[in-house]
Amino acid sequence: MVAYTPGEQPQGGGWVKLNTNENPYPPSPRALEAMRAALADEGALLRLYPSPDAAPLRQAAARLHGFDERHIVAGDGPDDPLNLLIRAYAGPGRSVGMLMPSYSLYPVLAAAQGAEVIRVPLMPDYSFEIETVARCGAAVFFLTNPNAPLGVAFKPEKVRALAESFPGLLVIDEAYAAFAETDCVELAKALPNVVVTRTLSKGHALAGLRAGYALCPPEVAEVLHRVRDSYNLDRLAQVAAAAALEDREWLAVTVSKICASRTMLSEELVRLGWKVNPSATNFLLATPVSAQCPASAATAAHAFDFLRQRKILVRLFPHHPLTANALRISIGTEVEMAQFVAAAKAWTKG
Ligand code: PMP
Numbered sequence: 360m361v362a363y364t365p366g367e368q369p370q371g372g373g374w375v376k377l378n379t380n381e382n383p384y385p386p387s388p389r390a391l392e393a394m395r396a397a398l399a400d401e402g403a404l405l406r407l408y409p410s411p412d413a414a415p416l417r418q419a420a421a422r423l424h425g426f427d428e429r430h431i432v433a434g435d436g437p438d439d440p441l442n443l444l445i446r447a448y449a450g451p452g453r454s455v456g457m458l459m460p461s462y463s464l465y466p467v468l469a470a471a472q473g474a475e476v477i478r479v480p481l482m483p484d485y486s487f488e489i490e491t492v493a494r495c496g497a498a499v500f501f502l503t504n505p506n507a508p509l510g511v512a513f514k515p516e517k518v519r520a521l522a523e524s525f526p527g528l529l530v531i532d533e534a535y536a537a538f539a540e541t542d543c544v545e546l547a548k549a550l551p552n553v554v555v556t557r558t559l560s561k562g563h564a565l566a567g568l569r570a571g572y573a574l575c576p577p578e579v580a581e582v583l584h585r586v587r588d589s590y591n592l593d594r595l596a597q598v599a600a601a602a603a604l605e606d607r608e609w610l611a612v613t614v615s616k617i618c619a620s621r622t623m624l625s626e627e628l629v630r631l632g633w634k635v636n637p638s639a640t641n642f643l644l645a646t647p648v649s650a651q652c653p654a655s656a657a658t659a660a661h662a663f664d665f666l667r668q669r670k671i672l673v674r675l676f677p678h679h680p681l682t683a684n685a686l687r688i689s690i691g692t693e694v695e696m697a698q699f700v701a702a703a704k705a706w707t708k709g
Pocket of ligand 1: 503532559561569
């Protein structure tokens, strides 16, 4: 099997880091307070094991989503529930399905479990046929919604129609839901074959903490609780993630700043002649073009190198025709976006 390739984490300062969809703003102060409280008395609580099933985080998620706490499974990042789902439901003869392109971790987790991967290509307009997915034969299908790296969201009616016709387990990976207008939590409440996974890495600015959770049908939650590590989220992550989920005002303010920057960046790039995907996430997939350079993978690589020389880091996805000509640009602070726009202008006018 081949390992997952994470985005570059550059050493040393001075980078405008727009390559791994981190939140550019500091997390909720309530998350920090919760960690400080858990470290009181010279860290006495760290002697003790944490809640084995991450009760503080699960209770906060239950309040937030109006979801039964017993059917929420927390993990060390959403990759942990994704891994648990594959461990429990896929393997030899029980394949994993995914749209192409989408999150490249799923095939890695599937390979570790000896499960075949069924890749359903998205059409050039980024749509998929419900029938094709419903009949693909996968035991577990991962629907990244909003899609990464394309940025677009699928309509809830379409996802519902897919869930109703797909005979296996449909996992809706909502890593970017904080930046989208809709989500599929209601589907996970209503249907016995739908799981929704969430992370605190993007919307809540806690990528360094590693916390996520899955909203599951009762039977699935019971299975995942059986196969997970007995203490799969540390004490500090549990309380900080819970406090972050409770701070809805912080989330609303931060998300609205990021969405405003996303609109501004999109408009600037369109003015330069770049093609920009609609986005329901905290990144834009944009195809650079200039008078000398038509859209191509070579042009994207050229723009990438130009930006990198100016210490601006974005990400290339050269292995799929729907992404090969483009740059994925995480939304940064207003200052970072201004720096990016200045460099993009310099490259385009070259
Ligand atoms: N799902 C998708 C679609 C993602 O893009 C990511 C982040 N790369 C994750 C899940 C995992 O997020 P985390 O950093 O919290 O592990």
